[in-house]
Amino acid sequence: MPTTLNPSQLDAEALYSVLLQQVKTGLAGVANVAIVGIHSGGAWLAERLARDLDLADRLGVLDVSFYRDDFAQKGLHADVKPTQINFEVAGATILLVDDVLYTGRTTRAAINELFDYGRPAKIMLAALVDRGERQLPVAADFVAAFTTVPPGQALVLKQADTGTFTLTLA
Template structure:
């Protein structure tokens, strides 16, 4: 299988353009849906998507963040204890459509935890998932409604995403492989 490499700033920008367009095609003008980024990687992705949706429709969707630390299923697996991030949902979730946003979709466990957080805050009408990169290796029955780029990776690879909150020429996505170095 050919190995897909990462993305440079231009490719990241184009991918975000396409994701924003797909979100608007499905959900329309953001009057009753909001973007919620998963702390920390999903936060800049959701802000950058909100920028694009605002340019295209004239309306900026409300944005929030969810921190999943307290809802993780791997707190007891001997990892360094994660620093608590901030869950900030400055709107009522009940009855809204929510687009959950993350940078990388991998095992699906983060998304599972994020859904639990959302449901402790309210009962959204629906939750969609948008990700910049899908790298495969799911461990739960979860898939993205809006997926930027599929990357073929080994399970042991590490996908690094560097994304600022506004357009930046330094943005990139890189795949680090312990056996083969940076692809």
Template sequence: MTTAPPSPDAEALYARLLDAVRAMLAGLPAGQAHLVGIHSGGSWLAERLHRDLGLPGRPGMLDISFYRDDFARIGLHPQVKPSAIGFDVDDQHLLLIDDVLYTGRTVRAAMNELFDYGRPASIRLAVLIDRGGRELPVAADFVAAQVELAPGQTIVLSRDGDRFRLDFEAPQEPRNA
């Protein structure tokens, strides 16, 4: 039986992410930088970052379900939400936020969707957890923590009110016939 390592403190990682996003935004032209969260964990993070940084307007939210290259294989996620980008992305600096970076396919899908909205000046990526296992050449500009997981194991961000929690889900043990 595989045992999960202790879950990292999601609130401590969020504090690191907040500091990094603040620093990244400080280096971008005022009024031309926007947060965009990837549904669902990235959207939760982007909403809280946006509020904690006192940014005007609302962050962008992407549900990349229809942009995934494995859509035909995995089908539609049961909680598909419409994407909402309430600002012009042309010539803007976008900070893409996600909870867990794994294969890079979610980030690729998010970038494809963003380009359907226009041509941003830049896209930067900030994530709470990098679990390795990249299948595409995608790297985050900021990672709050790197976590090594066993094959088949996942890490899930959840929220309780305004607080975040990370939980490991152990791989399913094969059943004996």
């Protein structure tokens, strides 16, 4: 059971190991699995999960910018990356991956976009950190840690050139 941690003391690499173990257990024996990461932090995590789970040929990435309900305010991501889904979505069990789960609006946008590619058998959600304060009825199936972030601050996942993850409070 993930614990509630101090947001300034989150060890992203340790949390990744926890998430990997949860996903390994949760998807054991499940057929037709694919992994889809949400650009950008979720995509880094999804890539590593796909490698560690031997699912590199079943990896996709979503840039949900156009599907956001707040697109008019947020606009495009500074580093836009096209959505890439190179597997059959219809009938697949898709593990959607994001770094931080907060309002749930990014997840809603990602599910909408996925359905434009076909009707999955099931979508499951994995998040490295759940910081609560949801604005939509969204819950993750796999979460490495829960935390509470002070108002006006955000948790930011970074990936070094070596591939190492860090989480900082900004």
